[in-house]
Amino acid sequence: MEGDKIREDILVDFLKPGMVLAGDLFSKEGIFIWPAKKPITQSVIDELKKKGIRELYYTKNINKDLSQNMPPMFSEEIKEEAKEAIDNILEQVKKDEKVNVEEVRNVIEKLFKEMISKLGKAAINLSIVKNYDEYTYTHLINVTILSMFFSKFLGASDFVIKEVGMGAILHDIGKVKIPTSILYKPGELTEEELKIIKKHPIIGYFAIKDEPTVSTYAKKIVLFHHERFDGNGYPLGLKFDRIGRYPQIVSLADVFDALTSERPYKPGMSIPQTLNFIMKKSGIYFEPLLAQKFIMEMSKLYGLPSPYAIGSFVLLNTGEKAVITQKDSEYTLRPTVLVIENALGKPDTKRKINLYLDSSRYIVRSITEIDEIEKLKIIMT
Numbered sequence: 001m002e003g004d005k006i007r008e009d010i011l012v013d014f015l016k017p018g019m020v021l022a023g024d025l026f027s028k029e030g031i032f033i034w035p036a037k038k039p040i041t042q043s044v045i046d047e048l049k050k051k052g053i054r055e056l057y058y059t060k061n062i063n064k065d066l067s068q069n070m071p072p073m074f075s076e077e078i079k080e081e082a083k084e085a086i087d088n089i090l091e092q093v094k095k096d097e098k099v100n101v102e103e104v105r106n107v108i109e110k111l112f113k114e115m116i117s118k119l120g121k122a123a124i125n126l127s128i129v130k131n132y133d134e135y136t137y138t139h140l141i142n143v144t145i146l147s148m149f150f151s152k153f154l155g156a157s158d159f160v161i162k163e164v165g166m167g168a169i170l171h172d173i174g175k176v177k178i179p180t181s182i183l184y185k186p187g188e189l190t191e192e193e194l195k196i197i198k199k200h201p202i203i204g205y206f207a208i209k210d211e212p213t214v215s216t217y218a219k220k221i222v223l224f225h226h227e228r229f230d231g232n233g234y235p236l237g238l239k240f241d242r243i244g245r246y247p248q249i250v251s252l253a254d255v256f257d258a259l260t261s262e263r264p265y266k267p268g269m270s271i272p273q274t275l276n277f278i279m280k281k282s283g284i285y286f287e288p289l290l291a292q293k294f295i296m297e298m299s300k301l302y303g304l305p306s307p308y309a310i311g312s313f314v315l316l317n318t319g320e321k322a323v324i325t326q327k328d329s330e331y332t333l334r335p336t337v338l339v340i341e342n343a344l345g346k347p348d349t350k351r352k353i354n355l356y357l358d359s360s361r362y363i364v365r366s367i368t369e370i371d372e373i374e375k376l377k378i379i380m381t
């Protein structure tokens with residue numbers, strides 16, 4: 001499959017200056033318009049419009065990971081309903097009207113039922129984005145399904161799972177108040193523009209905070225979905241003990257779907273690359289245990305090997321660095337390790353610890369930095 005290209009149709013209306021396409025752009029008749037990976041200019045767009053050329057296409061590589069022949073996770077019918085519900089609520093937020101969350105809740109109920117009926121039967125097949133204008137909806141639905149699925153895996157009650165779904169589907173509603181010139185600005189944002197974008201969790205929260213039928217779980221997700229484990233997120237800069245696990249679950253799902261999705265201006269990252277990124281941010285952006293569980297569950301779902309290979313190095317919550325020596329199953333989060341560096345960064349006496357028996361210790365992340373690995377290898381010998 002690798003290297004296979006498919007034709008992707010795109011309307012001239014979806015082109016924005018600065019946009020970079022993953023493949024060469026052609027008119028419907030096959031006339032070459034613009035090269036891949038070069039930012040599109042306003043004058044090209046104007047020229048196309050002047051000539052009355054509306055329909056275009058570009059070629060893109062098939063994302064191998066996501067194009068397996070799995071049945072879709074949710075039906076077109078639900079997707080259409082979700083689209084309409086999202087559209088309506090966004091319109092209400094935009095006009096400062098009182099929001100009606102009932103439509104969205106109905107969608108969550110249906111997604112929940114669909115998820116339960118498919119549990120254990122099929123891997124999560126997040127749909128491939130077909131059209132640029134569908135990206136927003138598809139992304140929101142994917143984040144919602146992933147967050148609900150992961151909450152279920154963590155043992156949350158049906159009530160909590162649905163509230164996580166509510167929070168996930170509503171998490172970015174505040175963005176509707178951010179000028180599109182900033183939201184879709186190609187290139188780097190100024191400090192002032194960043195400040196404006198960073199207001200979207202607060203705007204979203206204020207739109208739903210007085211809704212009696214929306215729980216605190218969902219409200220916290222909207223307000224805290226850009227907070228980070230280490231306290232360096234926004235808008236409040238809270239640490240994990242104040243953020244809680246559910247906003248972090250939505251952050252994980254948001255990052256996973258955003259990075260793996262192909263957009264007209266960027267190819268999708270592969271699933272292993274994306275899980276690697278999450279691994280690097282474990283204990284920084286994400287609460288480590290949640291991040292490790294997410295990575296393990298995704299690896300299992302997509303048939304990838306566990307990141308905890310025998311002989312690989314890990315950082316423990318105690319600050320100790322260890323090598324994995326034994327495990328009782330491929331996807332265990334609690335293998336047996338040999339501690340080779342203590343929390344002070346000094347060589348250890350190589351204590352063997354079975355993490356299954358020592359519940360005070362857990363893995364924060366895999367160590368992937370080459371120089372760090374080299375150093376640990378030297379200590380080991």
Ligand SMILES: [Fe+2]
Nearest residue numbers: 171172225226
């Ligand atoms: Fe957001």
